[in-house]
Amino acid sequence: MDNDYELIKKFQNGDDEAYNELIRRHLSNTIGFFYNITSDRMEAEDLAQDVFFKMHKYLKNFKYDSKFSTYLYRANMNTANSWYKRNKWRKFLHLDQTVEKGEIDHLLEDSWTRKELWVAVGKLPNKQRTIVMLRIAEELPYKKISEITGISIGSAKVNFHHALKKLKQVLEND
Amino acid sequence: MIDFDKKIKNTRITLREEIDTENFVQGVNDRIIKSEKNRMSTYATFILLFFLTVLTFTDFKNIGIDTKFFTNKENESFQDTYWSLGSDSIRIDSSYIDEITYFIVEEGDLWGTLDFFNEIKINKESES
Numbered sequence: 437m438d439n440d441y442e443l444i445k446k447f448q449n450g451d452d453e454a455y456n457e458l459i460r461r462h463l464s465n466t467i468g469f470f471y472n473i474t475s476d477r478m479e480a481e482d483l484a485q486d487v488f489f490k491m492h493k494y495l496k497n498f499k500y501d502s503k504f505s506t507y508l509y510r511a512n513m514n515t516a517n518s519w520y521k522r523n524k525w526r527k528f529l530h531l532d533q534t535v536e537k538g539e540i541d542h543l544l545e546d547s548w549t550r551k552e553l554w555v556a557v558g559k560l561p562n563k564q565r566t567i568v569m570l571r572i573a574e575e576l577p578y579k580k581i582s583e584i585t586g587i588s589i590g591s592a593k594v595n596f597h598h599a600l601k602k603l604k605q606v607l608e609n610d
Numbered sequence: 611m612i613d614f615d616k617k618i619k620n621t622r623i624t625l626r627e628e629i630d631t632e633n634f635v636q637g638v639n640d641r642i643i644k645s646e647k648n649r650m651s652t653y654a655t656f657i658l659l660f661f662l663t664v665l666t667f668t669d670f671k672n673i674g675i676d677t678k679f680f681t682n683k684e685n686e687s688f689q690d691t692y693w694s695l696g697s698d699s700i701r702i703d704s705s706y707i708d709e710i711t712y713f714i715v716e717e718g719d720l721w722g723t724l725d726f727f728n729e730i731k732i733n734k735e736s737e738s
Contacts, residue, residue: 456635463634468625477627481634488638489645550621572618604614 440504448496455495459488462508465574469512472573474519475551483519487511502583509574509584513566520558520565548607556606557599564599567592 440461446454466487470480491511498507557568566585570576578596582589707730714723 452639456639459635459638460631463631464625464629467629471625472622475623477625480625485634485638485641489641492638492642550623553618553621572622575619575622600615600618603618608614 441500444495444498444500444504448498455492458504462505466508466512469569469573470516470519473516473554473557473569475554483515487515490515506580506584509570509576509580513569513584516569517562517566523558552607553603556603559606560599560602563587564595564602567595568599568603571596 440458443454443458443461447458463484466484467480470483471477474480474483487508491508498504557565557572560568563585567581570581570584571578576584578589578592581592585592587595710726711723714726
């Protein structure tokens with residue numbers, strides 16, 4: 437079975453089926469990541485499709501200087517950050533409907549819902565938001581987070597700590 | 611803070627439903643093909659617009675056809691062609707008289723030449 441690099445090489449040589457194989461391999465993780473953030477299956481699939489659609493263009497210039505998974509995490513992060521920005525405008529223009537509390541929310545928390553948590557995450561500064569997403573939605577270790585974001589492990593820890601503090605303030609004071 | 615951290619981590623959910631991978635892959639491929647088609651038609655439109663613009667501008671431009679191409683240079687020796695009708699060369703251009711004199715003499719028409727001289731003389735007398 438080909439590893440990711442071999443599939444990318446095949447794709448760069450014009451084999452589109454190799455790209456389809458890459459999608460199959462990483463699809464559930466990608467959709468899972470977006471599902472955690474959006475709490476909406478359809479939205480998660482749309483965002484995952486955005487990622488793989490854009491990646492089809494950029495993967496042709498892949499330099500093999502990092503793992504494909506790291507590359508994919510970065511693409512996921514950028515797409516999630518764009519989604520948050522888009523949502524801000526949607527809220528500003530009142531295009532979205534009122535937040536519905538999903539069934540699963542009642543099972544997990546008493547004082548705040550998962551959806552409220554991710555709305556609060558969206559209000560964090562860019563760097564903190566990115567680290568929280570990778571830490572919570574992907575459950576990644578700090579080492580991997582530092583690799584993806586390009587910041588030091590210590591800085592990632594400090595940013596995560598500050599982010600938690602802010603989230604606690606926002607969620608538990610409401 | 612540790613409790614809050616745990617609480618947040620507990621919110622992590624996993625997709626329970628099956629993902630229709632093949633349908634998803636097909637969706638991505640369809641989108642790629644559609645975008646490629648859109649890109650090609652955009653390029654084609656730009657190329658078409660470019661050519662239309664070029665053709666439009668070149669149509670109005672003076673393409674520099676030499677009007678002398680349509681004239682017979684041999685007929686211009688006495689400046690009595692269509693192109694020089696605007697001026698009365700007999701009165702204002704003495705070279706005309708010289709040229710026609712040489713012509714008549716070279717042709718050997720002596721009486722014609724004398725008539726011509728006579729005509730010039732009468733013209734001069736009538737002018738004065």
